[in-house]
Amino acid sequence: xxxxxDDGRGGGLGRNxxxxxxxxxxxxxxxxxxxxxxxxxxxxxxxxxxxSRSVTxxxxxxLTAKGLLTARPRQGTSVQxxxxxxxxxxxxxxxxxxxxxxxDLLAQFNQLRAAIEPAAAAxxxxxxxxxxxxLIEAGFARMEAADRGEDDGLDADIAFHLAILRASGNPFFxxxxxxxxxxxxxxxxxxxxxxxxxxxxxxxGAVKEAICARDPARAQQAMAAIIGDVMSLxxxxxxx
Amino acid sequence: xxxxxDDGRGGGLGRNxxxxxxxxxxxxxxxxxxxxxxxxxxxxxxxxxxxSRSVTxxxxxxLTAKGLLTARPRQGTSVQxxxxxxxxxxxxxxxxxxxxxxxDLLAQFNQLRAAIEPAAAAxxxxxxxxxxxxLIEAGFARMEAADRGEDDGLDADIAFHLAILRASGNPFFxxxxxxxxxxxxxxxxxxxxxxxxxxxxxxxGAVKEAICARDPARAQQAMAAIIGDVMSLxxxxxxx
DNA sequence: GCTGGTCTATTTATATGATTAAACGGAATC
DNA sequence: GATTCCGTTTAATCATATAAATAGACCAGC
Numbered sequence: 001x002x003x004x005x006d007d008g009r010g011g012g013l014g015r016n017x018x019x020x021x022x023x024x025x026x027x028x029x030x031x032x033x034x035x036x037x038x039x040x041x042x043x044x045x046x047x048x049x050x051x052s053r054s055v056t057x058x059x060x061x062x063l064t065a066k067g068l069l070t071a072r073p074r075q076g077t078s079v080q081x082x083x084x085x086x087x088x089x090x091x092x093x094x095x096x097x098x099x100x101x102x103x104d105l106l107a108q109f110n111q112l113r114a115a116i117e118p119a120a121a122a123x124x125x126x127x128x129x130x131x132x133x134x135l136i137e138a139g140f141a142r143m144e145a146a147d148r149g150e151d152d153g154l155d156a157d158i159a160f161h162l163a164i165l166r167a168s169g170n171p172f173f174x175x176x177x178x179x180x181x182x183x184x185x186x187x188x189x190x191x192x193x194x195x196x197x198x199x200x201x202x203x204x205g206a207v208k209e210a211i212c213a214r215d216p217a218r219a220q221q222a223m224a225a226i227i228g229d230v231m232s233l234x235x236x237x238x239x240x
Numbered sequence: 241x242x243x244x245x246d247d248g249r250g251g252g253l254g255r256n257x258x259x260x261x262x263x264x265x266x267x268x269x270x271x272x273x274x275x276x277x278x279x280x281x282x283x284x285x286x287x288x289x290x291x292s293r294s295v296t297x298x299x300x301x302x303l304t305a306k307g308l309l310t311a312r313p314r315q316g317t318s319v320q321x322x323x324x325x326x327x328x329x330x331x332x333x334x335x336x337x338x339x340x341x342x343x344d345l346l347a348q349f350n351q352l353r354a355a356i357e358p359a360a361a362a363x364x365x366x367x368x369x370x371x372x373x374x375l376i377e378a379g380f381a382r383m384e385a386a387d388r389g390e391d392d393g394l395d396a397d398i399a400f401h402l403a404i405l406r407a408s409g410n411p412f413f414x415x416x417x418x419x420x421x422x423x424x425x426x427x428x429x430x431x432x433x434x435x436x437x438x439x440x441x442x443x444x445g446a447v448k449e450a451i452c453a454r455d456p457a458r459a460q461q462a463m464a465a466i467i468g469d470v471m472s473l474x475x476x477x478x479x480x
Numbered sequence: 481g482c483t484g485g486t487c488t489a490t491t492t493a494t495a496t497g498a499t500t501a502a503a504c505g506g507a508a509t510c
Numbered sequence: 511g512a513t514t515c516c517g518t519t520t521a522a523t524c525a526t527a528t529a530a531a532t533a534g535a536c537c538a539g540c
Contacts, residue, residue, distance in 0.1 A: 017522080042491075042492070053524085053525085053526095054523060054525090057298060058297060058522095061305075062302065062305040064302070065302040065303075065305035071491090073490085073531040074530095074532040075491075075531095076491060077491090077492080086326070086329060088329075105411075111359070119351070119355035170348045170352070171345075172349060173351075175326070256493065282520080283520090291495090292494055292495040292496070294494055295495085312503070312521070313502040313504095313521040314502065315520075
C-alpha cells in the first residue's frame with residue numbers, strides 16, 4: 001500500500017481498484033511495455049500494485065475478455081498478438097489513441113469511418129423517424145452555434161455524427177457511436193484545426209438536408225465528402 | 241494444415257469453470273432470461289451453478305468487460321441495455337445469432353458487411369502485397385474446388401472473404417474477420433442454399449480479378465454486388 | 481544415444497472465510 | 511417537508527488454502 005505505482009487514484013476511471021488496475025495495465029500493454037519483458041505473474045502484479053490477488057485476477061480477466069491477454073496454468077499470463085485485440089472496445093481504442101498518438105492509426109480509423117458513416121447516412125435518409133431527425137437537426141444547430149462561438153465545436157460535431165449513426169436504426173452502426181466519439185475526442189489535440197471549421201458547416205448542412213429530404217444517395221455522397229476532407233487534412237499533417 | 245483454432249473441446253467453452261459459466265450466462269442474458277427477473281446476486285449465482293465465488297465474480301467481470309453487465313454494491317449486478325453491449329465481440333455476436341436465430345439481426349449485419357467489405361476490397365486492390373494476393377487466390381481456388389465437390393463450400397467462402405479483409409492492410413477492417421466468420425458459420429443453417437452456389441463463383445472471381453488488376457473501383461463494385469445478392473436472398477427468405 | 485514415461489516445480493484455477501466500503505431505505509431529527 | 515443519521519444489503523477487497531495443469535527436468539529401459 002506504500003507502493004507509489006498506483007497513486008493515480010481519484011481519477012474518473014479509478015472507480016475502484018479493479019478498474020484502476022485494468023486501465024493501468026491496458027495502457028502498459030498497448031504501449032508495448034511487455035514486448036521485451038514477460039508479463040508478470042499474478043503474485044508479482046499483486047505485489048507491484050499493492051492489491052490482493054482477487055483484484056489482480058479480475059482485472060486480468062477483463063483484459064482477457066477484451067482480447068489483450070491470455071492465461072494458462074504454469075505458462076503464466078501473456079500478451080496476445082495485436083490481431084486478437086478487440087479494437088472495437090472503447091477502452092482498447094482509447095488506450096491505443098492516447099498512447100503516443102499514432103497518426104497512422106487515426107488515418108486508418110478514418111478509412112473505417114469513410115466506409116461506415118456514408119452508409120449510415122444513407123440508411124438514416126431511408127429510416128430516420130421524427131425523433132432521430134430532430135436529434136440530427138439539434139446537432140447541426142449546435143454546430144451553427146459553435147460557429148458563432150456560442151457552443152463547443154467538438155461536442156457539437158460529435159453530437160451531429162452520433163445522431164446520424166443512431167438514426168440509421170441499425171444496432172451495428174450505432175455501435176460505432178462510442179468509438180467515433182472516443183476517436184474524435186482523443187484526436188482533438190492533433191486535429192483541432194480540423195473540426196469545427198466554417199468550411200465544415202456547409203458540408204454538414206448538406207448531409208442534414210439530404211437526410212431530411214429522404215435522399216439516401218445524396219446523404220451518402222455528402223457524408224463521404226466530409227470524411228474525405230478530414231482524411232486529406234490528416235494526410236497533410238502527416239506529410240508536413 | 242488444419243489450423244484447429246478450436247481446441248478439441250468446442251473452442252475453449254469447457255476450458256474451465258469460468259469460461260463455462262461465462263458462456264452459459266452470456267446465452268441467458270441475450271435470450272432475455274433476466275428481462276423480467278432480476279439478475280442473481282453473487283451468492284445465488286455461485287449456489288445455482290455449484291461454483292465458488294471466485295469463478296462467479298470472474299465470469300461476471302468478463303461479461304462486464306463485454307458490456308453486458310454492470311455491478312454496484314447494494315444495488316447488485318444487473319443487465320445493461322442492449323445499446324451498451326459490445327456487438328463487435330465475437331462471443332456476444334455468436335450468442336446473439338445462435339439464440340433463436342434472428343433473421344432481422346442477420347439482415348442488419350449484412351447491411352454492415354455491405355459497407356465494410358466493398359471498402360476493404362478497394363483497399364486491398366490498392367495495398368495488397370504478394371502474400372495477401374496469394375491468400376485471396378487460394379481462397380478462390382478453394383471455392384472452385386468446392387464447386388466441383390472437392391472442398392467445403394462454406395469454409396472456402398469464409399476463407400475468401402477473410403483473405404480480402406486481411407489484404408486491406410487496415411487493422412480495423414481486419415477486425416471484422418472473426419465477426420464475418422462467426423456470422424457466416426452461424427447463419428449457415430439458414431442460408432446454406434446461398435453460400436457456395438455456382439452463381440457466386442463468377443461474382444467472387446470478378447472481385448479477385450479486380451484486386452489482382454489493381455482496380456479499386458471495380459473491386460468495390462464487384463464486392464458490393466456479392467453482398468447485395470446475399471441481402472436480397474435474405475429478404476426473400478424473410479418474405480416467404 | 482534415443483525413446484518414452486514419470487516426477488517435480490511453478491503458475492493459474494478454484495474454494496472459502498472474513499472484513500471493508502458503498503449505496504440505499506427509512507427512521508429519527510430538526 | 512427536508513435533512514441527517516443509522517442499519518441493511520451487496521459488491522469489493524483481502525487473505526489463505528487446495529486443486530489442476532503443464533513445461534521442463536529426470537530417469538529407466540532398450
